[in-house]
Amino acid sequence: MSSILTLFGSSFLASTLLPGGSEALLIWYLQQDVHPPQLLWLTATLGNTLGGLSSWLIGWWLAKRFPEKGLKDQRQRQALERIGRYGSPVLLFSWLPIVGDPLCLAAGWAGVRFSLATVLIGSGKGLRYAVVIWLSGAAL
Template structure:
């Protein structure tokens, strides 16, 4: 009989890291850095793979927030964003443009930035580029600080 959780290693490994990184980058709370540190300690020889998986999951999570903002902006064009953090994020995205999404990895402000970028009409390709680059730099710096890269 196939033991799917064992095959996918949902309690950890790359698939667990991907899921955790995705969820941590949505509007849900979570910390993918701790998961990455754990995986790097268990598998230091897989640093590039693990950083790539965490970056992909976290970027797709950020893009899910972008997509929610994009949908809300089209569904309710006459309404503003609902809370102060979202309004402040919209102001920042409007002022700085898509490069502000390099900061999407930051706790507290990152998710509202992605949501505001979708709401304000930042195109998908620049959003993906800047969200992914910011998240990759964060995970790379974390792995580098642990001595796993290099």
């Protein structure tokens, strides 16, 4: 059970504005063959999605609390421009390193609906973990 909580925590933190990765831990747990790949996929996807949504929530809160300030960080401004240009489906790419976390924050700032953000962020992250599991040789 502690391995599931560790994977969840690692996946959550990897999807916040903090640096980190969870793919190596997922692959290691797959090789240990203690839990079924489906449970590991679900755990990593859920943790990573909730981490992305925490960034969305920060962006939403900042927009409500400090609307006149704007987003200062260049990556966040670029992410806001991408959301403006391509719309909310760009959140399918929230799993990408460096740009994914600012995309989630900018989506909250831009007012992308929470339910839509959840579906798009979760879909992108779930697909990424499915590919990681597939590349590791395990089957979902």
